[in-house]
Amino acid sequence: MRKPIIAGNWKMFKTVSEAEAFLAEVKGKAEVEGVDSVICAPYIALPALTKAAQGTKIGIGAQNLHFEDNGAYTGEISGIMLKDLNVSYVIIGHSERRAYFAETDEIVNKKVHAAFKHGLTPIVCVGEKLEEREADQTKNVCNVQTTAAFQGLSAEQAAQVVIAYEPIWAIGTGKSSTAADAEDVIAYIRDVVVGLYNQETADAVRIQYGGSVKPNNIKEYLAQPNIDGALVGGASLEPASYIELVQGAK
Numbered sequence: 700m701r702k703p704i705i706a707g708n709w710k711m712f713k714t715v716s717e718a719e720a721f722l723a724e725v726k727g728k729a730e731v732e733g734v735d736s737v738i739c740a741p742y743i744a745l746p747a748l749t750k751a752a753q754g755t756k757i758g759i760g761a762q763n764l765h766f767e768d769n770g771a772y773t774g775e776i777s778g779i780m781l782k783d784l785n786v787s788y789v790i791i792g793h794s795e796r797r798a799y800f801a802e803t804d805e806i807v808n809k810k811v812h813a814a815f816k817h818g819l820t821p822i823v824c825v826g827e828k829l830e831e832r833e834a835d836q837t838k839n840v841c842n843v844q845t846t847a848a849f850q851g852l853s854a855e856q857a858a859q860v861v862i863a864y865e866p867i868w869a870i871g872t873g874k875s876s877t878a879a880d881a882e883d884v885i886a887y888i889r890d891v892v893v894g895l896y897n898q899e900t901a902d903a904v905r906i907q908y909g910g911s912v913k914p915n916n917i918k919e920y921l922a923q924p925n926i927d928g929a930l931v932g933g934a935s936l937e938p939a940s941y942i943e944l945v946q947g948a949k
C-alpha cells in the first residue's frame with residue numbers, strides 16, 4: 700500500500716513572511732495520518748519553513764538543486780546546502796525548468812543522483828507537451844524521460860523516487876487531464892519502471908498527477924489505483940485550499 704503524497708509547488712510565489720504565515724495557518728490541519736504533506740517553496744523561505752515545520756507532519760521541499768556539491772556556479776544551490784537546512788524533498792525536472800532553463804534529461808538524471816547523495820527525496824517530473832499529445836507521443840515521451848531520470852539508480856533508490864506526471868498542457872491552464880487519462884499514462888509509467896527494475900520496485904514507486912489539481916477534483920485522481928498523490932501549483936498557494944487537498948487525499 701503506497702502512502703499518498705500531496706506536494707504543493709509554490710513556484711516563484713511568496714515572501715518569507717508570507718511563507719511563515721501560511722505554515723502557521725496550515726499547521727495541524729494539513730497534517731493527516733496516512734498522507735504525506737509537502738510544501739516546495741522558493742529557496743529563501745526554506746530556513747524559516749524547515750524550522751516552523753519541526754515536530755509537524757509537514758515535509759519541506761526545494762524546487763530545484765544543482766548536481767554539484769560546491770563550485771563556481773553563480774546563483775545555484777546544492778544538495779549539501781539543502782540538507783543542512785533539513786529540507787527533505789526536491790522537485791527535479793519540472794517542465795518549467797526544462798522549458799525555461801534548458802534542463803535536459805541528462806541534467807535531470809545528475810540531479811536525481813545528487814538528491815540521493817544528500818538524502819533528499821526526489822520528485823521527478825515527466826510529461827508531454829500539447830503537440831506531443833496530439834501526435835500520440837505521450838507514452839513515448841514519458842518512457843524516455845522516466846528511463847533517463849532513473850539511469851544508474853539502484854532498485855533501492857528507485858523505489859524511493861516520487862514521479863510527478865504532469866501533462867504540460869494541463870499546468871496552470873485549468874484544463875486538467877481526466878482521471879482516467881491520467882491513470883492510463885501513470886499505469887504505463889509504472890510499467891516502464893517494471894521494465895527498468897522489477898514489479899516490486901515499481902509497486903513501491905509513488906506516482907503523482909499534476910496539472911490543474913484543485914480541492915474539487917483531488918478525490919477523482921486519488922481514487923485511481925495507480926495515482927498516489929498530486930503535485931499542485933496554483934491551488935497550493937492558499938492555506939484553506941492546501942488543507943482541503945491534503946485532507947482530500949485521505
Ligand SMILES: O=C[C@H](O)COP(=O)(O)O
Nearest residue numbers: 708870871910911932933
Ligand atoms: O508543479 C505543479 C504543476 O506545475 C501544476 O501547476 P497547477 O496546479 O497550477 O496547474
